[in-house]
Amino acid sequence: MSHSELRKLPSIDRLLQQDAVAAARGQFGHDLTVETARALLDETRAAIVGNGQPCPELAELAAALRVRLHAATQPTLQPVINATGVIIHTNLGRAPLSDDALAAMRLAGEGYSNLEYDLGAGQRGSRYVHAVDLLRRLTGAEDALVVNNNAAAVLLCLMALARGRQVIISRGQLVEIGGGFRIPDVLQTSGAVLVEVGTTNRTHLRDYQAAISPQTAALLRVHSSNFRQIGFTAEVSLAELVTLGQQYNLPVIDDLGSGTLLDTTRFGLAYEPRVQDSVQAGATLVTFSGDKLLGGPQAGLIVGQHAAIARLRQHPLTRALRVDKTTLAGLAAALSHYLRGRAEQQSPVWRMIAAQESELAARAAVWAERLAEAGLNAHVVPSASTVGGGSLPGETLPTRLLALPGLPADRLAARLRTGQPAVVARIVDDALCFDPRTVLPEQDELLLAAILAAFQALL
Numbered sequence: 001m002s003h004s005e006l007r008k009l010p011s012i013d014r015l016l017q018q019d020a021v022a023a024a025r026g027q028f029g030h031d032l033t034v035e036t037a038r039a040l041l042d043e044t045r046a047a048i049v050g051n052g053q054p055c056p057e058l059a060e061l062a063a064a065l066r067v068r069l070h071a072a073t074q075p076t077l078q079p080v081i082n083a084t085g086v087i088i089h090t091n092l093g094r095a096p097l098s099d100d101a102l103a104a105m106r107l108a109g110e111g112y113s114n115l116e117y118d119l120g121a122g123q124r125g126s127r128y129v130h131a132v133d134l135l136r137r138l139t140g141a142e143d144a145l146v147v148n149n150n151a152a153a154v155l156l157c158l159m160a161l162a163r164g165r166q167v168i169i170s171r172g173q174l175v176e177i178g179g180g181f182r183i184p185d186v187l188q189t190s191g192a193v194l195v196e197v198g199t200t201n202r203t204h205l206r207d208y209q210a211a212i213s214p215q216t217a218a219l220l221r222v223h224s225s226n227f228r229q230i231g232f233t234a235e236v237s238l239a240e241l242v243t244l245g246q247q248y249n250l251p252v253i254d255d256l257g258s259g260t261l262l263d264t265t266r267f268g269l270a271y272e273p274r275v276q277d278s279v280q281a282g283a284t285l286v287t288f289s290g291d292k293l294l295g296g297p298q299a300g301l302i303v304g305q306h307a308a309i310a311r312l313r314q315h316p317l318t319r320a321l322r323v324d325k326t327t328l329a330g331l332a333a334a335l336s337h338y339l340r341g342r343a344e345q346q347s348p349v350w351r352m353i354a355a356q357e358s359e360l361a362a363r364a365a366v367w368a369e370r371l372a373e374a375g376l377n378a379h380v381v382p383s384a385s386t387v388g389g390g391s392l393p394g395e396t397l398p399t400r401l402l403a404l405p406g407l408p409a410d411r412l413a414a415r416l417r418t419g420q421p422a423v424v425a426r427i428v429d430d431a432l433c434f435d436p437r438t439v440l441p442e443q444d445e446l447l448l449a450a451i452l453a454a455f456q457a458l459l
């Protein structure tokens with residue numbers, strides 16, 4: 001049996017001569033097509049010999065080869081519709097970018113630019129000038145520097161100012177951000193020596209003061225981005241730390257994590273530290289992320305006093321942490337939304353934060369209606385969205401979810417995740433739910449089509 005089946009298996013040349021395969025060769029290239037065809041035939045042969053399986057028809061093999069070629073050349077990084085209601089979702093790529101930011105990145109990427117060229121003088125310039133003026137104007141800082149991400153920003157500050165010396169930090173701020181970023185580890189990597197003061201829940205100014213020695217290089221404050229302490233707690237304010245630092249001539253480094261340029265309390269949220277408030281309070285250096293609440297591309301932004309920024313700029317590590325031209329272009333565009341007072345309208349992150357419950361309810365209702373027309377049992381239920389990205393822990397924004405009760409939520413969710421485009425939703429009370437807050441309006445039709453396709457595949 002398997003012998004006669006084995007005889008039916010085409011040679012590689014015969015498979016390659018099929019019209020469909022010849023076309024695939026044009027599309028995917030000769031080498032990849034031949035290599036994939038060889039692997040396919042080897043596996044088919046093994047299945048015939050090992051499992052006694054029948055030999056597929058030639059046309060079937062040709063079709064299987066196309067599927068494999070397609071899969072091999074598809075980018076693994078693909079768009080996802082975020083229906084989770086978590087606005088800054090680190091696993092889903094954090095901040096979606098504004099149209100202006102995307103256009104600026106495209107423009108910087110498709111041709112040459114004055115990235116490191118002074119057009120006025122006709123000579124070499126610096127890539128570090130591009131976002132500096134915007135950051136200075138928006139934060140009130142004397143100077144600014146942009147690096148790869150905020151983890152890099154913190155590392156650079158510590159290396160440049162405190163390597164081989166001591167950095168004082170409250171025990172309540174020895175945080176783990178996620179993705180393996182732990183403040184004690186970063187300190188160790190930088191070559192600075194960690195000096196912990198206070199207790200987990202309470203740290204006083206006198207604790208810092210008692211720890212200051214000739215070995216002290218800096219005072220570090222880290223925003224407890226992703227958790228909140230309640231009850232019997234005490235923290236030293238940044239202003240108090242700055243005063244202490246001035247007394248002993250010590251720089252104060254303030255890692256804000258997300259940081260924000262807009263006042264989050266205006267949106268019914270708790271206060272998330274504003275960058276300009278830290279600058280105003282007198283921090284020597286303030287670090288924050290480009291792709292959290294700022295709503296730009298991945299970057300680490302450092303603003304602060306000129307002399308300290310100058311030291312960072314000269315540090316050899318800065319070269320290793322430097323940002324790409326498309327990042328600088330996107331960042332400048334994202335920052336200019338704030339300069340023009342248009343972030344709420346133009347930055348997707350702030351549009352999502354600012355979206356009114358009534359608006360979300362209307363969208364969810366339209367989704368439910370459309371799905372009901374197609375025979376699905378769809379409801380609109382009140383719920384809450386979160387900001388995410390290690391900011392505003394425990395804070396929520398009221399929303400309305402589209403819920404699909406009575407369907408196997410796990411199986412439907414798995415279908416949606418592996419569809420094209422992929423959809424990530426959340427399960428509430430055994431029902432798969434979709435939060436319109438984080439679904440971009442132009443994705444509505446794609447989402448509905450994906451839900452219907454996943455539903456039909458379950459039948």
Ligand SMILES: *Cc1c(COP(=O)(O)O)cnc(C)c1O
Nearest residue numbers: 149150151177225257258289390
């Ligand atoms: C998010 C965060 C970081 C890391 O920022 P990345 O931009 O992700 O590198 C560092 N510190 C704090 C307090 C954070 O919240």
